[in-house]
Amino acid sequence: MLARLYTGHRDAPRCRLTLAGVALAAAGALALASCYPSSSAQLLYRLRMCETGGNYAMHTWVRGREYAGAYGFDVIYWRTQGHHQAPQYSAPAVQDAAILADIAALGVHRSNPGCATELGL
Numbered sequence: 001m002l003a004r005l006y007t008g009h010r011d012a013p014r015c016r017l018t019l020a021g022v023a024l025a026a027a028g029a030l031a032l033a034s035c036y037p038s039s040s041a042q043l044l045y046r047l048r049m050c051e052t053g054g055n056y057a058m059h060t061w062v063r064g065r066e067y068a069g070a071y072g073f074d075v076i077y078w079r080t081q082g083h084h085q086a087p088q089y090s091a092p093a094v095q096d097a098a099i100l101a102d103i104a105a106l107g108v109h110r111s112n113p114g115c116a117t118e119l120g121l
Contacts, residue, residue, distance in 0.1 A: 044096055047071055050115035056095060059088045071099045071112065
């Protein structure tokens with residue numbers, strides 16, 4: 001799923017295999033550096049700063065819904081994805097891998113609608 005985000009890299013076939021385990025282990029997020037161009041890191045940085053000022057430990061409630069982590073994950077949705085630890089307690093690499101998976105599956109405008117619009121993505 002993550003390989004759809006960027007398949008033009010010379011190592012794309014290897015990256016697809018490597019990225020299969022990214023959501024399962026924080027160490028797998030290290031594979032992102034070799035599989036995705038620096039523009040992905042820049043995208044994550046811009047989204048993180050827009051959503052929470054880069055605070056991976058953010059936790060808040062808005063209109064009865066719980067949001068947490070650097071990208072303002074909806075905690076209910078986070079748990080339905082199979083994560084056992086709440087986003088604000090998850091490693092930055094896990095949060096980064098999760099948002100990349102969300103972007104690959106939903107697109108940036110559905111995964112982060114407010115900031116995607118604000119940032120002109």
